Amino acid sequence: MKNIKNILFALSVLVLSSCDNTLDLGPEDSLTPDIIFSTEALSRNAVTGMYSTLQSSNVLSGIPDTMTEWQADNVEFVGSFPTFSEVYMYNTLSDNVSILNIWNSTYFSINQSNMIILNVPTVADPEFSDASKNDLVGQARFVRALMYFKLSQMFGKQLKQDPTGNSLSVPLVTEPYQGTVNVPARATLSEVYTSIEEDLLFAQGAITNTLKSRATSASATALLARLYLYQERWSEAANSATAVINTSGISLATDYAFYNNASTEHIFQVQNIPGDAGFAESFSKLYSPTAFGGRGDAPFSANLISAFEATPADLRFALSRSGVDASNRTSLFTTKYPNGQANTDDPNVLRVSEMYLIRAESNFRDNSAIGDTPVNDLNRTRVRANLLPLITITSINDILVERRKEFCFEGLRRMDLLRNNLPLRSATMVDFDRAQPNANKVLFPIPQRELDNNPNLTQNPGY
Secondary structure, three states: OOOOOOOOOOOOOOOOOOOOOOOOOOOOOOOOOOHHOOOHHHHHHHHHHHHHHOOOOOOOOOOOHHHHHHOOOOOOOOOOOOHHHHHHHHOOOOOOOOHHHHHHHHHHHHHHHHHHHHHHOOOOOOOOHHHHHHHOOOOOOOOHHHHHHHHHHHHHOOOOOOOOOOOOOEEEOOOOOOOOOOOOOOHHHHHHHHHHHHHHHHHHHOOOOOOOOOOHHHHHHHHHHHHHHOOOOOHHHHHHHHHHHOOOOOOOOOOOOOOOOOOOEEEEEEEOOOOOOOOOHHOOOOHHHHOOOOOOOOOEEEHHHHHHOOOOOOOOOEEEEEEEOOOEEEEEEEOOOOOOOOOOOOEEEEHHHHHHHHHHHHHHHHHHOOOOOHHHHHHHHHHOOOOOOOOOOOHHHHHHHHHHHOOOOOOHHHHHHHHOOOOOOOOOOOOOOOHHOOOOOOOOOOOOHHHOOOOOOOOOOOO
């Protein structure tokens, strides 16, 4: 997946009414689905195109996950982009272009998935077996599930803020755009979660691919474990995590060299090289100081530094470097995304340490020991980080602190706080009052352009 291949997807444009009224398509872009999905080889090219668009900094390579980190307590935003600053200061407007770009790019990826899911089963190529078709459809359904999971976390309330699951999430589009503009209403969080689970269960049983740069059965199971954790389905989360932990070729790395490299640590990892498109504001651009080719926009927050200073021997704190930030101060930056100049960081979408901590939390909350005891699982990441093992887990905070230190800068912190109904920032941090879990602008706005073009959409409160 090294070059974006859009032989199929120029016709899909964007999914909702945000698509342009006129398109300037070259002959190579005007291929119809019956041509694109006429052979196994062309169908596989379409799947490659689907993965290529995930590389965009508006999808999996930077902006959405980084935004959620500085909306919470791990990251301080000191850059000059007003659309990013709005999110950091909880002054977001409904016409925020960065949020519109996330929405459009993610729905574009969903539409690519929908095209594959609809058309691959009908390919009349005698060499294209049903098992191979199911593999590709399963991969597309994994991608669709991952995209909806990401969107649902940004644009709608979570279960701790509305335990009914009936709060509005995002439009659930499961058919590809084929020339008719759809204007769907927002689905509820329960409806979106049901769709995600259905897609992942299918993918879990259908995917035969084993390359970790693409969806595998294990990555579908891992995302199910995360979904079940967020739904507080403890035994299902623990069992799914255990299944991944027991998968051949997946194991906890002995050190932290796995960042930006192939490793048994990874379950699903986007892999980028120089020349790949879509990295204007990648992880490394945002998280690297100016001397290392970055913008210096997003250093450690003082709050995260204090958390690490409580355990100074923690090797994860050593994954940092000092440098000049965008406001010309000396700040601390993560080295998880080291390639600010080459712009080729490999996002960590799913890795096995999360499975151990999902299992630890699920077992702790459920007073169970599926796969292992909670403290044993928690100690696996602590010991790797050069910390003394705990004798016992005294509260859920032990696990949340460990998750924070293990996954800082990887986009999980905001949801860890929201699913525990905790403020996104501590009382000593800026905008603490605006960072309460039920505060209006904790949710991203439905983009104003979507509202203008779709009368069935409703806006989040406060916009």
